[in-house]
Each structure stands twice: as structure tokens, then as C-alpha cells.
Amino acid sequence: MNLHQLHLEAIAGRVEELNLIGIEGGDYLLEACLDGKPHPLADAQGQRLRVRSVTEARELLQALPIESMNLVHWSVQDEMCGMGVHPEEDIKVAISPHPTW
Numbered sequence: 001m002n003l004h005q006l007h008l009e010a011i012a013g014r015v016e017e018l019n020l021i022g023i024e025g026g027d028y029l030l031e032a033c034l035d036g037k038p039h040p041l042a043d044a045q046g047q048r049l050r051v052r053s054v055t056e057a058r059e060l061l062q063a064l065p066i067e068s069m070n071l072v073h074w075s076v077q078d079e080m081c082g083m084g085v086h087p088e089e090d091i092k093v094a095i096s097p098h099p100t101w
Contacts, residue, residue, distance in 0.1 A: 001032060001039040001040070001041055001042065002041065002042050002043075002044075003041065003049075003060070003064075006032055006041060006064065007063070007064050007065075009032065009034060010064050010065050010066050011065060014034050014035075015032050015033070015034060015066060016033045016034060016035075016036070017032070017033040017069075017070065018030070018031075018032050018033075018061075018066055018068070018069040018070070018097065019031045019032075019033070019038075019069065019070045019071075019072045019092075020051075020054065020057050020069055020070065020071050020072065020095075021072045021073075021074075022071070022072065022073045022074075026052070027050045027051065027052060028050065028051050028052070028053070028054070028057060029041075029048055029049065029050060029051075030049050030051065030057060030060075030061075054071065054095065055099070057069075057097075058096075058097055058098060058099050059099075061097045062097075062098060062099070064097070066097050067097070068094050068095070068096065068097065069094075069095060069096075069097045070092045070093065070094055070095070071092070071093045071094075071095050072090055072091065072092045072093075073090065073091045074090050074091075
């Protein structure tokens with residue numbers, strides 16, 4: 001899904017969730033959920049769309065009719081020594097897709 005398709009889906013009210021997913025190295029990936037399924041956003045070359053910050057993501061999404069998105073970081077418990085067996089839980093925090101200043 002590219003940004004144009006995301007815009008059309010948002011206008012139609014089909015975007016259930018928009019996630020900004022933190023990945024190793026400090027970059028983020030964008031993913032929209034429609035009909036209960038994740039749809040990664042792609043750039044003009046068809047590669048996963050990467051942004052370098054929450055601010056860059058907000059600038060990219062500012063024209064879209066989306067009211068909220070989630071900042072998601074995957075669980076690090078499986079990388080921690082001596083933690084034993086714990087259910088893996090991602091950290092998901094609702095944030096505004098619009099600049100706050």
C-alpha cells in the first residue's frame with residue numbers, strides 16, 4: 001500500500017489502525033490495518049516505507065484524514081538475560097499523527 005492508497009482508504013473510513021513501528025537502528029516503519037490485516041506502507045520503489053523519526057512520519061501523514069496512530073516498539077524481554085519465560089507483549093502507545101506545535 002502506498003500513501004495515495006492509504007489516503008483513499010482513510011477517506012472511505014476503512015483504516016482501523018495506523019502503526020508507527022520502531023525498528024532496530026532507530027528507524028520506523030508505517031503499517032495500516034484494514035479488515036483486521038496489516039498492510040505495510042511502501043515507497044515509490046515498492047520497498048517498505050522507512051522514516052527516521054516521529055516528526056518525519058507526522059509530516060508525511062499531515063494531509064491524511066487520520067485522527068490517531070500508535071507508536072509501537074516490540075518486546076525486548078526475549079533479549080534480556082535471566083528473565084525466564086514471559087508472554088511477549090509489544091509496547092503500543094496512542095499518539096497524534098499531527099504536529100503538536
